[in-house]
Amino acid sequence: MTRRIKLRTLLIGGLTTLFFVVLITRIFWIQIVSADFWQDHAKTQWSKELDLPASRGTITDRNGDVLAEDIPAYTVAINPRIITKYGIQQEVVEGLHKLLGKPEGELLKLINAKTKDGKLYGQREVRNEGWKIDLDLKDKVEAFAEQLRKEKKIPDSGIILIQEEKRYYPKESLAAHILGYTDRGGNAVTGLEKEYDEDLKGHDGILQYEADPKGVHVPKASEVYQPAKDGKNIQLTIDDTIQQYIENAMKEAYAKLNPISMTVIAADPNTMEILGLANMPTFNPNTYYDNVKQENFFNHAVRSQYEPGSTFKIVTLAGAVQEGVFNPDENYMSGSIHVPGGTLHDINRYGWGPISFLEGVKRSSNVAFVQLGYKKLGEEKFEHYVKDFGFGQKTGIELPGELPGQVSMHYPIEYATATYGHGQLLVTPIQQVAAVAAVANGGKLMVPHIIKSITDPTTGKTESTEPKVVRQVISPDKAREVGSYLEQVVADQKIGTGRHAYIEGYRVAGKTGTAVKPINGKYDYTKQVVSFIGYAPVDDPKILVLVVIDQPQNSKLGGGTAAAPIFKQIVSQVLPYMGVAKETTDADSKKDKKSQTLIKTPPMTGLSLKEASSRLRNQGLAYETLGKGDKVVSQYPKEGSDMTVGQQIYLLTEEGKKMQVPDLTGQSLRDAVEILNLMQVKVTASGEGYVISQKATQNKDGTRTVALTLEPPKTEAELKAEAEQAKAEADKAKENTEQKSEDSKNDSQGVDSKESSETSTPAG
Known part of the structure; x- marks a missing residue:
């Protein structure tokens, strides 16, 4: 009996010793031999990294008008699990087909596709028709998703909109061969976009932080933050x-x-x-x-x-x-x-x-x-x-x-x-x-x-x-x-x-x-x-x-x-x-124009309309407000431009394409064109000099065109002749008025006008 107890004790002791030997060996292997591997593996569990994309630089003309810029864009995605859960496959397919133009069969494949383990996907982008769509289409997709949610009385329609950025050329085909273009993925393909890609694209930043098992950011944990460096802005020589x-x-x-x-x-x-x-x-x-x-x-x-x-x-x-x-x-x-x-x-x-x-x-x-x-x-x-x-x-x-x-x-x-x-x-x-x-x-x-x-834009260096x-x-x-x-x-x-x-x-x-x-x-x-x-x-x-x-x-x-x-x-x-006068222009008017005092246009953009108006009045500067907003969104002439005393400043208080075209009579062609360009209005002009009339028309594509008629400024001799003619006409009108008054007086006294005219002494 005693011998059995001893054998059992030795066996248990041996197994316990062996267990601790294996455990210590394993700990040694994990902590010493494989330390780097497990350290990296642990980091993947609690360390997160967030990309901070840089904005591509803007391209403008010589006057600062934007020719290429990054604007918000939206990518349409779907959640097949939610769509299938609520049985709204057909509604989603028909709605997105109508809005995006993607074939219904392809949409249905996106919804029904499964992962390797046989599960439906949690999110799938609708490429290419739903990739980086503009704001108008995004609003329509959003409205459709909301309508579907309400009609079906479900908490989620399974339609997702991911905010991104895309390259946009506001003047459309204008200067296309100079600018080139970037593809939908943001890759530069031709033109200056390609030639200056390194300058324009900037460098993305990163944010590394620690999170708990649920992905919640752990405060006071170590972080690595490298800010994005936006691309450089390019100003062209073109007008x-x-x-x-x-x-x-x-x-x-x-x-x-x-x-x-x-x-x-x-x-x-x-x-x-x-x-x-x-x-x-x-x-x-x-x-x-x-x-x-x-x-x-x-x-x-x-x-x-x-x-x-x-x-x-x-x-x-x-x-x-x-x-x-x-x-x-x-x-x-x-x-x-x-x-x-x-x-x-x-x-x-x-x-x-x-x-x-x-x-x-x-x-x-x-x-x-x-x-x-x-x-x-x-x-x-x-x-x-x-x-x-x-x-x-x-x-x-x-x-x-x-x-x-x-x-x-x-x-x-x-x-x-x-x-x-x-x-x-x-x-x-x-x-x-x-x-x-x-x-x-x-x-x-x-x-x-x-x-x-x-x-x-980071350093301000030009x-x-x-x-x-x-x-x-x-x-x-x-x-x-x-x-x-x-x-x-x-x-x-x-x-x-x-x-x-x-x-x-x-x-x-x-x-x-x-x-x-x-x-x-x-x-x-x-x-x-x-x-x-x-x-x-x-x-x-x-x-x-x-x-x-x-x-x-x-x-x-x-x-x-x-x-x-x-x-x-x-x-x-x-x-x-360009302000180049014809050789027939009166020399004196040229001289007068050069002798006019020049002042710098004050900065008004970003100010409230009330504050901008007050400042301009205090400086004795004439101005006109365009739009119905209460804040100045742009101005002409631009800040720091040379302008003559008496020249009018235009303050735009809303998007130009929504505003009524102002009366441009008396403006030079250059000023009129600048104002209309701010309002995104196309311009045609006939004649030269200064605007004497204008006609606005609405185009089929929703844009507006203003036809300007111009005439050269009148010479001093012409102005003097007009003034003399106006004076003569005024004197003649005065004489007629006085004569009518005298006739009216005679009539009231019972004097016959015919008899009066026969007995009166002729003048001169």
Whole structure:
């Protein structure tokens, strides 16, 4: 018995010892050998991490008008478990199909799909139709979910709305090829969005914190907080009003001419800031996925290479003038010229007989430019000027995908044809703009740029783009001389090929271009690239515009008849908008305008209407309130702008599209356009000067358009004459009133008017 007890005791003791040995070994293994693994595993249980997304930077025009921004968006999701629990599958499917357009079969699959363990999902997004929808559609989905909940008397409809952000382009297709777009996932695809993606997207932040088993945040526990760094804001050099003028003119011409494509670039030749750039066909960055052809996304301004035709003659002319070999009065025989390798002809193969070189420039004679570039300058000097003007190399503009063009002359015939823009010479539109700007600005080849500044919202630091001169190509006096000849190309209404670009009251310099397209190695005279490039005013250029039309349907149209009128339409609107007066404007009124005292516009945005009104009254500033709100949401002129004493400030108190259009009579075109742009109203204008009348119309798409009629300000002489006429009319009216009063008095005394008139003494 004693022996059994001892054996049992030993067995129990041994097992207990073994248990503790195993336990200690296991503890050692967990705490020492596998400590890192279990530490990490524990963290996953009580440590949570929350992503803090950064906002993408805003893109604006030169005046601060928003062209691209992030706005709230909403993704529709469903909870299949709840939908199935309350038996509302059919109602949800029909309702979301009607609102989102997603096929009913696909919605039903989303609801009935199960996980690997055979359970219904707790949440599924309705892609792509319900992904990042706008506020209007979100409100409709929300209303449907609420209606379903009430009708079925259930606590939850199973329809979820997840708040997110999406990229939005408020001007729609305006400047689309400059901006590019981001896809629905927020990934940059083309344009400046892609080129400056690193600057725009910013950096997401994180919040790491500890939570209990139920996921509740544990207070006073250690936290790691790294704030999101929002993307940088980019201000462009373009003016959205000028851009609108350009695109409106292009749409009209595109519908009329039916070409393969069109490109227009507008620039300030003195700084090479791009004021506007557009291509047709185009696209809407908000709906880039809606049956848009791939060619609509192509930015011809920097990515198309073509033989320029006669617009390139400006380079040949500039070189000849700089070298002193151009004599405008010297005669040559037009029609044809022989060079090694072949005979070259004018567009009029028989020519115009012996004519002066200046007439040859006006008529765009090929023979004249072969004489100037090939014979007088010579191959080496001609090629030097071609490359000095920037051809065969990228300009350096910030837009992605720029091509360098091609300069590849080896034989005499190739040099000769290049003098008038054909043969082994390919250019891009932006190269031509930079080259001709060098003539307009006094001979300086400059780098074109479309980024005005980049601002970091976190630090407030702004990096501005300064004008950059590449080289002095020709001297300032020779540049002015070239400009005087190009002015005659436009001003001569009889033989000037650019006469259709003439704008009354403004001095315009320019050159037409008509280049036959090579098809399979041979020139096809039914297919042409036609263009016009010019600048104004000649003596003080404010704007330079290039118009390129690829293969208009009517092959008989040239640069003078197809492209020059588009240039005229754009520039005749832009110059008054920029405040450039016609040369016929009275000199005294100019002087008076300059002598007016300038003050800075005070900041009003964000103030209550009462406070803003009080401040403006105290400062003696005139103002007008637009809208029915009680808080200033925007103003014009903007804060810090120069304004003259007596100029009126407009205070907008609600969203512009909801407000009534104010009376703009007496406003300049620029001020009227700015006010209407704030109100999201489209503008058309006729005439120049100041608004004398306006007409508002409602468009089918819900937008409004205001047609403005303008007249130039009256001269002092005209105002004096009107005042004298008004005084004379007032005096005459006074005499008539006095006479009627006297007649009435006589009648009351019983005097016969006929007898009175016969016995009275005639005056004078």
